[in-house]
Amino acid sequence: MGQTKRLKDVEICFPIVYGTISFWLGKKASEYNSHKWTVYVRGATNEDLGVIVKRAIFQLHPSFNNPTRVVESPPFELSESGWGEFEIAITLFFHSDVCDKQLDLYHQLKLYPEEDNGPQSTKKPVVVETYDEIVFSDPSEAFFLRVQNHPAAIVPRIHAGLNLPAPGPQEFIPEKKRGDTKDHPLGQWFMNFSEADELLKLAAARQQVQAHIGKLRRQLSMIDGPPQSSKAPFGQ
């Protein structure tokens, strides 16, 4: 089977976001139904995750009816109502060519806003999202070919040494689907995860630390007298 041929040292990465959005019901709230919430797993750029995920299982609190909810097709989401916060376990199952293992995600459902975010309102939901990346290492050739041009995937440039059949034009037919979350009704509440901001912060922090390291090195060498070759090899 060609499917079992694996690409060594190649990693395919799918940025995902999972979380919950919960609305307070306000006047309509009852003791056991104070909030309406939605738990979901989406592509970080709202692309369709159905390309890899076959099924998602949301494990709710045992006090719910049928607490194990299976979602067989994208978008992988589930809406419920309730009054309590609990941890939702999300298990993702992948298509057979992607991976035969499953992946567990855990999310703490949040219904009540933090105090400093103002009072509870029916207009503004409580949104908690987590960004993560699913990484498939040593993927099968078939999987690689199938997703290498998919917008949800981060696929490395393939090395010249690897001889792969050119992807056929039929590989990626954007059949009419509602798997992506680009026009999601809750889309306006989705959080923005900016890698660039994070990198900028990290770069600034590293610059400070490095400056401090340099200062300490100078102070050390001042105490030591003439700098020893082993102590300060970078001339900082």
Next chain:
Amino acid sequence: MDAKDILGLPKSFPVTQEKKSRPQKEPQRKPDGISREVYALTGGMAPLMPTVEVSHLKRRPAAGKEKITWQWLPFTSSARSDNLQLYHWVRVVNGVPPTGDYQFAKYNKSVEVLKYTDEEYEKHLTDPMWTKEETDQLFYMCEHYDLRFIIIADRFPTSRTIEELKSRYYYVSRALLIARAPSAADVANHPLVKDHYNMAHEVERKRALSAVLSRTKQQELRDAEILSEAKRIMESRMASKGTESVDLPDDQTNIEITEKGTRGDSPSPSSNMHPLSSAAPTAAIPEGSSTPASLRMLRLYLRTHALDQMVQAASSSAGPRTIKRVEQTLSDLGVHIKPKVPTKAVCAEHLELRKEILTLFNLQKQLQNKEAEVSATRDTSYAEPPGTPKRQYRGDIDRPFSPEAIGFGGERLGKRDHKRRPPGRFGDAPPSPPQSKRPRKLKASDG
């Protein structure tokens, strides 16, 4: 015929005998010195309070037999040479006044100051710093004031310090002893010969003492703080001997990473969520350190799990306290302890930052150790004037990055840190005043 006959048992077991054979309770003997009633109360138990028999106590001295009077009587003292007649009250027993020398006369000690002849002086005792007249004067006064050098220094005609006077006196006495002894071995154990007077040491000792005694309370507090800090450093250095070896290889990678340019391939064709990703430098990850092999074997993992594992591996040599401090520093720098957008590049940068912070801590540790050494040698030699401030920049060392210094630190974080610590100094110009003191201080201890 009864049952006993059938069983063939002897019949001779009269009931009365059993009653008699009951053991008689032997009453314990009452110890002496305890009254019967008290003993009955305790019932032979050990008493709670120790009781002492009166007969065991010391007998009161038979008073009344002696007749004691106090009388105002004249007395003589062998310590006096002027025959001055003094009186004092004396306890007289049975009308017989005490005889003998005045009881405090034995404390009238005088020092035997050696005398030298002119010949001896010429031969052994000449000193370019001292004339014979001065030496004579010194020895006269030594005898006159019983070696009370403070008084001697006070009365001495020429201006000499106590140490100079002492030094001269002991040098002369020592030289005389050695010169007069038949062999050096005879006087080798004489205290004056064995331990000769070290003037330089005495001067230094007094200077050091006065330095210690003239310190202010703040200086003392600061010293105690530094000492406990030094102790802590020594302990942590003992505990984590291995960390030093970890930090060295890091240095190479640090530099390498920061100098990496933008990588050619863009991370994702769909970059609407990475609005700046083409402009932001995407750090290339050194091949070996990208992902733990154990995770790759799984064929499927989450980026955050990989990061957790790599963070753990990178800080495996650090103790839980150090890891706490790293995280504190991260939040001081305005960086999330766990990245909010853990992409491959962010994770790599995050990991490098953590490693650099560990390197920083190691350097701080080294610096503190070095300073402890320097100040230890300084403390023993007391070469530094007591007023010199010690290590005002301590706060800097502990928390190099204060939230105020960082523009993009979260407000929540900043607020919390405000309460805990006064504003740090990192925002100052790099050579902030406390730091610039260092070279001067070092020079002071060198000189």
